[in-house]
Amino acid sequence: MGDLFEGYTLARPYGRPAWDEMFEAEGIPRAATQMLHDALQALPPDEFEARCAARDRSFTDRGITFQLSGEERPFPLDLIPRIISANEWALVAAGVAQRVRALEALLSDLYGPGRILEDRVLPRRLVTSSAHFHRAAWGIEPPNGVRVHVAGIDVVRGGDGRFYVLEDNIRCPSGVSYVIENRRMMARIFPELFASHRVESVQGYPAKLLEALRASAPSAVADPTVVVMTPGVYNSAFFEHSFLARQMGVELVEGRDLVCRSGRVYMRTVDGEERVDVIYRRVDDDFLDPLHFRSDSIVGCPGVVNAARAGNVTIANAVGNGVADDKLTYTYMPDIIRYYLNEEPLLPNVATYRLEDPDQLAHVLDHLDELVLKPVAGSGGYGILIGPQATELQLAHARHQIATDPRSWTAQQLVALSTSPTRVGDRLAPRHLDLRPFAINDGKDIWVLPGGLTRVALPQGSLVVNSSQGGGSKDTWITVGSDPAPTGIHFATRSVSDADSPPREASERAVRPEAGPAWDERERHHQQQQQQQQQQQQRIRAC
Amino acid sequence: MLSRIAEGLFWIGRYMERAEDTARILDVHIHHLLEAPVTSEGQLCQSLLAIMGVEIRDSAPKELTARRVTEILAFDADNPSSIVSSLLAARANARGVSEAISSEMWEALNATYNALPAHLELGRRNVPYAFFRFVRDRAAMVAGLSESSMSRDDAWRFFVLGRSLERVDMLTRLLSSAVVGSDPEHGRDRQPDWAMLLRSFSAHEAFLRSYRREPEPVTAVEFLLLDRLFPRSVFWALSTAEDCLAELDPRLGRAGMPDESRRTLGHLRTNLEFRRVDDLLEDLPSVLVAVQKGCAAASAALAARYFRYTNPIEWSSEVVGVES
Numbered sequence: 070m071g072d073l074f075e076g077y078t079l080a081r082p083y084g085r086p087a088w089d090e091m092f093e094a095e096g097i098p099r100a101a102t103q104m105l106h107d108a109l110q111a112l113p114p115d116e117f118e119a120r121c122a123a124r125d126r127s128f129t130d131r132g133i134t135f136q137l138s139g140e141e142r143p144f145p146l147d148l149i150p151r152i153i154s155a156n157e158w159a160l161v162a163a164g165v166a167q168r169v170r171a172l173e174a175l176l177s178d179l180y181g182p183g184r185i186l187e188d189r190v191l192p193r194r195l196v197t198s199s200a201h202f203h204r205a206a207w208g209i210e211p212p213n214g215v216r217v218h219v220a221g222i223d224v225v226r227g228g229d230g231r232f233y234v235l236e237d238n239i240r241c242p243s244g245v246s247y248v249i250e251n252r253r254m255m256a257r258i259f260p261e262l263f264a265s266h267r268v269e270s271v272q273g274y275p276a277k278l279l280e281a282l283r284a285s286a287p288s289a290v291a292d293p294t295v296v297v298m299t300p301g302v303y304n305s306a307f308f309e310h311s312f313l314a315r316q317m318g319v320e321l322v323e324g325r326d327l328v329c330r331s332g333r334v335y336m337r338t339v340d341g342e343e344r345v346d347v348i349y350r351r352v353d354d355d356f357l358d359p360l361h362f363r364s365d366s367i368v369g370c371p372g373v374v375n376a377a378r379a380g381n382v383t384i385a386n387a388v389g390n391g392v393a394d395d396k397l398t399y400t401y402m403p404d405i406i407r408y409y410l411n412e413e414p415l416l417p418n419v420a421t422y423r424l425e426d427p428d429q430l431a432h433v434l435d436h437l438d439e440l441v442l443k444p445v446a447g448s449g450g451y452g453i454l455i456g457p458q459a460t461e462l463q464l465a466h467a468r469h470q471i472a473t474d475p476r477s478w479t480a481q482q483l484v485a486l487s488t489s490p491t492r493v494g495d496r497l498a499p500r501h502l503d504l505r506p507f508a509i510n511d512g513k514d515i516w517v518l519p520g521g522l523t524r525v526a527l528p529q530g531s532l533v534v535n536s537s538q539g540g541g542s543k544d545t546w547i548t549v550g551s552d553p554a555p556t557g558i559h560f561a562t563r564s565v566s567d568a569d570s571p572p573r574e575a576s577e578r579a580v581r582p583e584a585g586p587a588w589d590e591r592e593r594h595h596q597q598q599q600q601q602q603q604q605q606q607q608r609i610r611a612c
Numbered sequence: 613m614l615s616r617i618a619e620g621l622f623w624i625g626r627y628m629e630r631a632e633d634t635a636r637i638l639d640v641h642i643h644h645l646l647e648a649p650v651t652s653e654g655q656l657c658q659s660l661l662a663i664m665g666v667e668i669r670d671s672a673p674k675e676l677t678a679r680r681v682t683e684i685l686a687f688d689a690d691n692p693s694s695i696v697s698s699l700l701a702a703r704a705n706a707r708g709v710s711e712a713i714s715s716e717m718w719e720a721l722n723a724t725y726n727a728l729p730a731h732l733e734l735g736r737r738n739v740p741y742a743f744f745r746f747v748r749d750r751a752a753m754v755a756g757l758s759e760s761s762m763s764r765d766d767a768w769r770f771f772v773l774g775r776s777l778e779r780v781d782m783l784t785r786l787l788s789s790a791v792v793g794s795d796p797e798h799g800r801d802r803q804p805d806w807a808m809l810l811r812s813f814s815a816h817e818a819f820l821r822s823y824r825r826e827p828e829p830v831t832a833v834e835f836l837l838l839d840r841l842f843p844r845s846v847f848w849a850l851s852t853a854e855d856c857l858a859e860l861d862p863r864l865g866r867a868g869m870p871d872e873s874r875r876t877l878g879h880l881r882t883n884l885e886f887r888r889v890d891d892l893l894e895d896l897p898s899v900l901v902a903v904q905k906g907c908a909a910a911s912a913a914l915a916a917r918y919f920r921y922t923n924p925i926e927w928s929s930e931v932v933g934v935e936s
Contacts, residue, residue, distance in 0.1 A: 132707070154838040302708050315711035326614050339618045339766060339860070339918045602850070 072110045073117060073490075073497050080488045080499040082530060085455045087228050088487040089499060090151050092260055101154040101548060104265050109149065114495055120258045121148060121492065127257070133250055133308060133447040145541035147491050148258060151502060151523045155269075158547045159283040161232050161506060164416030165222045167406060169508045169515050172239055172393050174409035176216045179392060180207050190408045198476060199398075200389025200394040200446060200488075201240075203354060205361040209378050209387070213285050213512035218349070218386035219278065220508045221245075221521075224416060226487035233419045233484060234402070234547070235503060237394040239386060241351050242524040245274055245507050246309035249316075251544040269519035269547040272509070275316035277518075281511035282317075285383045286346045290486050293346035296320045296336065298327070300352050310351050324352070329372025332379040347383045348373065354388055396445045396479050397423065420482040424475035433471070437464050440480045441532075453533060456483065486532055489543065491525055499524045503534050504545065520545035613712070618770045619919040620709035624721070625774025627702035631695045632751035633782035633813075634664070635744040638685055638695075640812035641789065642740060644805070645678040657681045663789045666691060669771045682740050687732055695747055696732065699724060714761035714773075717754060724750040769856040773914070776853040781907050783846050784900040786813065787836060791896055806832040813844045833896065846903065850881040853910070860918075872913035880906040 079095060082088045091102045098106035109117075128134065128143035135142060153161070168610035177202040178185050179196060186193045196202050207591060221242025252271050256263055279295065286293030295420045299310035301323050314321035326336050327345065335342035350357060358374040376382045392398065398405075400421045406414045422429040422440075442454040454467050471478045488499035506521035523543040534540045629874065641660055645653055654917040657676035661668055664685055670674070703725040710718045727746070735743025755775075762768045790804035810816040819827055819835050824844075827835070833861045839845040843852075857874040869875040880903055892899055 129726055131719050132710070132722040307707075311711045315715070320614055320617070322614060325625075325730045326616055337615045337920065339613055339615055339770075385723070 071114075073112060073114055073498060074106075074110060076491060077497055077499070080501070080530075082485045082501070083483065085228050085485040087485040087499070087501065088226050088228055090153075090226075090487055090489040090502065093151075101360055103263065104153050105150065105152060108262055108265065109490075117148070117492075118495065124148065124254055124258050127254065135305065144247065144249075144250070145527070146254060147525055147541050147543045148255070149490050149497065150255060150262070150491065150544045150546045151489050151504075152266075152546045152548055153504075153520075155547055155549045157232075158269075158519065160415060161504075164232070164234070164414070165220070165224075165506050165508050165517050166515040167410065167412065167415050168222050168234065168237065168402070169220045169239075169510055171236060171402070171406040171409050172219050172220070172222065173215065173510065175393050175398075175405050175474050176387070177214065178409075180209065180216075180389060185408060189410070190404055191398075194395055195401075196392060197391045200396050201354065201389065201395060203361075203389035203392075205247055205374050205378075206387065206389030210255055210380075211285065211387055212287050212380070212383055214389055215281070215285050215385075215512045217508075217510055218281055218285060218385040218387075219245075220414075220510070221505045222508065223503055223505050225419070225484055225503045228485045228487075229486075232416055232504075234416045235419055235484075236396070237399060237402070238505070239390045239394045241353065241386065242505070242507065243306045243309055243351070244505055244524075245518070246312040247542055248507070248518065248520060248522050248545070249274060250312075251542060255544045267549045269549065271518055271520055272590050274509075274518050275313060277509050277511075277516050278313065279317040279319070281509045282347045282349055282383075282385055284511045284513075285385055286378055287383060290346045294319075294344060295347040296322045296345050297350055297352040298322050298324070298348050298370075300324075300356065304351075306351060314350070322348075322551065324366075324368045324370045327370040328503065329370060329376055332372075332381050334370070334373055334376045334382045340504060346381060347385060349385045354391060354407075357384075357388065362591060396443060397476075400479065419484055422480040424471055424480065430471070434468055436467060437480070439483060441483050442467055442480050443477055445477050449585060455532060470482070483532075485528075486534075489523075490524070491527070491541070493527075493529075496530070498527075500529075500541075501532050501534065502543070519547040543585070613766050615919050617709045617712045618766065618824060619915070620705045621712065621767050621770040622774035622914070622919075624702050624709070624713070624779040625771040625776075626662070627698040627705065628721075628751050628754050629775045629778035630693065630782065631702065631747055633697035633779065633786070634693075634695050634698070635747040635751075636812045637664075637782070637786050637789065638682060639741065639744045640808050642678050642682060644808070645681070653677060660789060661685070663785050665693065665785075682927045683736075686740065686743065687736060688730055695743075697730065699728060700752075712767050714757065715874070716761050717757045719827070720750065720754050720757050724754075766860060770918075773853055773856045776849040776856070777907050777911055779844065779849040780846050780853070781904055783836060783844065783849065784903045785811070787833065788897065788900050791900070804829075815842060815844055818842050830889055830893055833893050837884055837892065838889065847881065847884060850877055850884075853877055854881065857914075873910040876906050876910040876913060880910075 079089050079092060088566045091098055093099045118276045126145040128146070131140075133144045135144060144154060151345075153443065163326060175185065179202070185191045186196065201362060217239045219239075219242060221244065223234050223236040223238065224232045226232050248271050260407035283293050286295075295317070296319055297310055297314040297317070299307060299321055301307065304310070310320055320326075320336065322336055322345075328335050328337060328342065329349075334345045334348070336345050352368055355362045358371060359366045359369050360371045361374045362369070372385065374388060377384045378389070379502050399418065400423050402418055403414045416566045422433045424430045424433060436456075437457065439455045443455070444452040454463060456464070459467070471480075486503060490497035491500035493500070493523045502523050502525050504521050504523050507518045509518075518534045525541045525543055526532060526534045527541050635900070641656075645656055645660075654676045657678065657680070658668075660681055661676075661684065664793055665686060668684070684694065685693055688694045689696050689700065691697060703721050706713060706721045727750075731743050731746045735746075758768070758771060779907060786809060790806070790809050807816055810819050810827060810832060813836070817825075818820065819832070822835070822839070823831050825831075835842065835845065837846045840847060842848060854874060854877050857871060857877070861871060864870075869878065884899075884903075
């Protein structure tokens with residue numbers, strides 16, 4: 070019986086070598102993953118299977134599941150963590166924070182003076198034709214200037230080992246609950262791996278989020294009431310909504326729990342109506358307020374946008390953010406960063422073609438079989454066409470579509486997404502990954518959660534990682550200090566502070582737990598037994 | 613706390629208690645039925661269904677068997693008050709309010725739901741006892757976790773309120789079943805097996821410790837209706853519900869009782885507490901019906917006062933000339 074890595078060969082999608090997160094060459098692990106590799110190699114495959122079963126049982130019992138063709142399945146966490154060294158992470162985190170700063174500046178400009186349009190860095194046409202530019206949000210000035218309270222910036226690692234930004238998500242980015250749950254699960258299932266690695270904690274997220282939400286409350290409120298707003302239990306991300314509300318200790322409301330009156334928002338409680346100051350909504354703009362958007366929405370609350378306009382409530386993330394994470398706006402992001410921040414982008418974009426430009430369109434039409442075609446309005450991995458995988462018929466169809474409606478499509482250079490060993494059957498095989506780091510903006514500071522959600526495409530060769538397309542996930546470890554810990558000595562390397570603190574005085578030591586009568590009984594019983602035996606002996610002697 | 617959440621908690625309490633008590637009642641009666649002569653089995657089954665408030669149309673009383681009754685009251689997901697339906701409903705409610713209960717409690721309810729299919733199959737394959745045992749164990753676990761992991765705030769009060777009202781309701785049904793079983797009109801004169809009835813609500817040992825002799829009609833009814841110390845007596849459950857209501861709204865006017873549900877429950881309790889037990893026994897069927905009706909009225913008053921939120925409203929836009 071071989072080890073888990075038996076038969077593991079590095080992936081070469083479409084002839085291009087992909088960056089493997091664990092191996093730098095066939096059979097040779099990278100410095101940062103050496104220890105993890107060795108620990109996994111020492112693990113018998115049946116032991117690994119047993120841990121997978123324990124993981125599934127635990128996820129199922131705790132209701133961390135998703136629906137796949139009508140069946141409830143445990144959340145697909147792959148047990149092999151993905152490691153990013155602290156040095157590499159520092160660049161990603163800085164790049165993500167920079168991106169969020171630029172997006173904030175862009176939104177504040179677009180829903181205000183529109184300087185960037187005057188200066189012709191961004192075409193006005195692009196903004197006005199965006200389905201996510203909402204006039205209802207124009208002129209709403211958020212209390213602490215924050216519109217992007219939470220951002221999820223999707224990054225991928227190319228064959229050259231560099232990280233590229235693939236997509237910005239600043240409407241309702243989801244997945245952070247899985248980051249935290251994945252870590253908790255890993256700590257239970259693989260405690261020994263954590264003993265030999267120093268991994269940055271992800272538990273601080275809910276506290277940071279609550280802090281940022283409180284900071285965004287209307288300024289007149291001293292002790293703001295924050296709520297999480299969900300479309301309801303049938304939403305696929307309901308677990309996350311409930312998780313965040315619980316972890317922050319705030320109410321989870323549905324639209325019908327809220328009521329707006331004279332420009333203020335209240336929730337219906339058993340003590341009557343209670344003021345709400347900050348709504349962390351996980352309901353899309355379109356469904357948020359039937360007065361302004363879709364009037365057939367039954368998951369929204371009529372009047373919240375007007376209340377936000379009156380400055381009586383903060384909606385997080387702000388209404389209308391979609392104009393800035395549009396797939397077309399994405400193509401301008403490097404210029405936007407330079408325009409507002411006067412900085413060079415730390416993380417590059419993936420090369421993308423604007424199909425409205427006739428030259429670029431012509432190029433794309435010629436090279437469609439090498440490119441990735443994405444619908445501008447789409448999300449969740451639907452409608453993506455991967456050139457090298459497509460049939461002639463699909464390509465012909467796509468050519469026709471983009472020629473008739475270029476605004477609805479973008480074309481991207483194919484990135485050979487990096488791979489990581491992933492459980493397939495009873496062995497490990499390379500599968501492609503992306504990464505969604507999460508950033509929180511509290512108005513003073515942008516905090517990036519160390520790690521983020523690594524999504525993995527489970528079908529062989531697939532480059533689409535969305536969970537709606539059969540994707541899995543991995544725990545993402547930001548490891549500090551690359552010097553390998555001496556094997557066999559656990560925990561000591563982790564808690565440096567404990568080792569430094571002086572040994573406790575004897576007087577500080579806790580007293581032993583008190584013993585009840587049962588304990589005394591045993592002592593007495595023992596004594597009784599002894600005495601009885603002595604008596605017996607005496608009697609024998611007396612005879 | 614949100615009205616919707618309060619209602620969810622109230623119903624988790626009710627459904628779990630209903631599942632547990634139905635399992636307890638069935639456990640006793642299936643045994644009872646199996647020992648009954650074949651001629652009266654149908655009759656007894658019908659009265660059991662009537663007591664549990666289930667109407668049955670598709671089969672004549674004579675065709676009813678213990679197996680069929682178990683199917684209807686325990687396993688049938690189409691019967692809204694069956695054990696399975698109650699467990700499903702408890703879990704569905706918990707899912708909607710899972711941030712308001714502790715995660716351990718949610719896990720216990722969810723794990724019950726996940727284990728249900730396997731136990732259901734086992735129960736249907738002639739081992740209903742194993743299924744009842746499973747239900748009681750899971751209910752005990754949920755109750756224990758609620759006890760040790762919930763703050764004694766309004767969430768707790770609504771949960772306990774639901775549990776207590778349901779307990780009163782189910783206790784009266786259990787007592788009704790005893791009364792019907794002993795009714796000479798139904799075939800033969802069957803003295804109810806009081807020891808077994810007490811045992812089904814885990815009350816037999818407590819009874820023996822308190823009365824120091826085997827139960828008789830008067831003492832058994834006294835214990836299940838009026839005992840001040842035993843947590844599965846009608847009196848205890850009513851008082852607990854009253855206490856919860858008092859803590860939810862401690863305000864009292866100068867005279868009378870402004871809170872409708874509290875007044876109803878107080879009235880029920882005093883009517884039991886301050887009557888002679890012989891009187892109660894003589895009049896038992898109507899006393900039990902009155903208690904059941906009172907509980908329903910109290911529950912309705914509670915909903916009207918605390919669970920006021922709207923169902924989703926669909927808005928339609930007026931067609932204005934300029935719009936296409």
